[in-house]
Structures are given as C-alpha cells and as structure tokens.
Amino acid sequence: MKNLFAFLWKYHFFFLFVLLELFSFFLVVRNSYYQSSVIVSSTNRITGGILNTYSGITDYFSLRKANRILAEENADFYNRLSGAFIATDTNTFFLNDTLYRRQYRYYAAKVISNTTSRRNNYLMINKGKVHGIEREMGVATSGGIVGQVVEVSDYFSRVMSVLNMHSKISVRVKSSGQIGTLIWNGRDYRIGTLIDIPTHSKLNIGDTVVTSGFSHIFPEGIRVGTVQDFRINPGDNFFTADISYFVDYNRIYHVFVIQNLFRKEMNELDANKNHTP
C-alpha cells in the first residue's frame, strides 16, 4: 500500500493529467450533439445571463426595442399564415368545426452568441424551457434556415447551426422537386453542400433550394440558398452542389424557433413502420 502511494505520488503529474483529460473527454462526449441535458451544462443561467447582458450592451441602443417588436410581429404574422395550419380530412364528419389545424408555431428569440469560423458552430438564444422551447425544434430567420435546438435550459437554448458537421437537413430543389441533403464542409460559412441529388434529374445554377419538410423539424419551403456550382464526383451517382446560403450567418440577431405540434405523432408513426408486413 505504501509502495502504491509512493508510486502514485512519484507520477502524480501524469496521473492527474490522465484524470483531467478523461473528465474533459467525458464532458465532450456528453455535451456533444444530441446528448440529453446534463448537470454540468454549457447552457445555464449564469453563462446565458452574462452573454445576454453582454449582447444587450452591444445592441444598438435605439434599435433594440424596434427590433424586438418587429420580430414578435413577424412571429405573430407567421402564426396566421395558412402554412402554419394543416388541413384535416374533409370527407368525414367534423366533430369540431375547424377546417384547419395548426401544425407549426413560431416563437421569436434573440441570438446572444454565435460563431461561424469553427468546424462545429452553435448559437445561443434567449428563450428556453419556460418559454416552451424543446429540443429538436427548428430555427430560422425570415431570410432562411438557421439550425435546430439541441439543448435547452430554463431560460436559454443552444442551437446547432447548419454550419456544423453534425447538421444534416432534408432539402428540396425547387425547380425539379428532387430531395437531397444539406451538409456543411467546414470551409466557407457562406457556402453549404447539397448531396444525394440523383444525376438523372436536372440541376441548374441558380436553382433555389428549400427545406423539404420531411424531417418533422422544419416546415416545407423554408429558404436555404441557391445552387452556385455543381459537379459529379468520380464514381458517384449523385450531384454534389455548392449552395450559396440566403442568410448571412455572421449577421443574425433575431430568429424564429419553430415548433411542429405534430412531431410526436409523426415520430411515433415513423417508429412503427417496421411493423407493417
């Protein structure tokens, strides 16, 4: 026992190093993409509060209130759009007399921290659990797609930006209707990559790319970007296209968080699909 302690003491520098690294790795893995919220979380009231205060100071003082009102009005406006409703079956009798049922609800939120130059970029917004934000909600601005909520605390949420290696979003080329996947290669924050578009379909430079609505996170038709360039990689049956984003991710201040009120139902249906013969 004495020898053991002597040994540990002799190499304590190394052992402490290993211990701290293991703890850091544990945090990295637990905190990374899609892990459930943890006790030690980077989205907590203290850090969020400080970032929020900081963001408040750096806001243009006179524009602050105007921006907030504008964002809230916009969210309200989106709530009234027919796109926020889903048509219920018209061939049967109605027990309730609503022809449309709301599918999406929009919440206005303010960005309090944001990065674009890292390989994996995240934003923090000033709305959280108490405001009704949950994980896996979509985030967009009036200009286009931003990302999805990956972590929520009481008053703040962390959003995985589309500028992230873990971000995969189902999108549609508007002209041909082909479905592809939007990823980011980490190079330029203005340019995304569209993959999985079959080569037999037609793709043109300047085509608009929008969300497909297949992911249950984003409504259909949220603007993503335009095709800037495309190519077929050797040995590939799919196009790889560079997408010029509509949104300047370096300059986003107000966003909408989009709640799909039918997501749970849709996911349950998805989970049951292997039971069909």
Add this chain to the structure above:
Amino acid sequence: MIGRNIIRFILLTAFQVLVINHIRFGGYVYPMVYVYFILLLPFETPGWILLLSSFAMGLGVDFFSGTLGLNAAAATFTAFVRPGVLKLLKSEKEYEPGLQPGIRDLGFRWFFLYALILITVHHSALFFLEVFGFSEIFQTLYRIGISSAVTLVFVILMQFIFSKQD
C-alpha cells in the same frame, strides 16, 4: 505572485469570451488567446497546480463558448507538455530562480519559440478534438496554422503591452 496570476486568469477568461469570441476574424481564424495564462505561469509552479489551473482555465472558456470539455482537454494537454518544452528550450537559457517566462527575462527568441510550440500544441489538440478524427486533415491543419499564428501575434503583443508594468 499568486494574486497576479489569479487576476490574469480572470481577465484572460473575460477577454477570450467577451471580446475575442465575438470578433469575426473571418474564414478559419479562431484565436485562443487564453493560452497566455498557461504560458506565463511561473517556472516553479508545482505540476498539479499547473494542470489544475490550466484545466480550470479551459473549462471556464468552455462554459461561455458552448464547447464543454473541448478547451479543458486542450489546455490540460498544453499544461502537460509545458515542462517538457521548458526542458527542451533550457539549452538556450538557464532558468535562474526568480526568472519569469517572458520576453523581458529570457529574450524575444526564447519566448517566441516557447509560445510557438505551446500554442501549436494547444490549437492542434483543440481543433483535432473538435473534428474528432482525421477525416478532414488538410482543412484542420490549415485551421490550426492560421489560428495559431493569430494567437501568437496576440500573445507577443500582450507581452509588449503588459510586461513593462510588471
């Protein structure tokens, strides 16, 4: 001495998360200026303090950057290699008791090499851990190179600005 390091700890965390993290340098540049704290810890700092304080520094930055564990791991690793780097550079200058790691006591050449090695080690650990693999190795190397260079400029500037009053 201890007080000065604690103040430096707090100021550098604040500078990193409230200023540097909010400046968009564009492209791949993401300087991690807080490494300056690890660089400037006194030579006679016991190993466990070196490791724990660097870990705390990284964790502090992590809390505000939404990258929990990432900077902590990189900073701890930097602290771990620091004694080795000091030994490696010893042939250039003897570390007499009371000397501080810095340009004033050990000269520009020594400090430049010392900072260059440790900053590169730190940024390599950080960016490789962020990508979690070697799949985009050239992009990651480019990221490391350019961010290290910017950090190095900041560190040397801080040496010139703050070392006189010390």
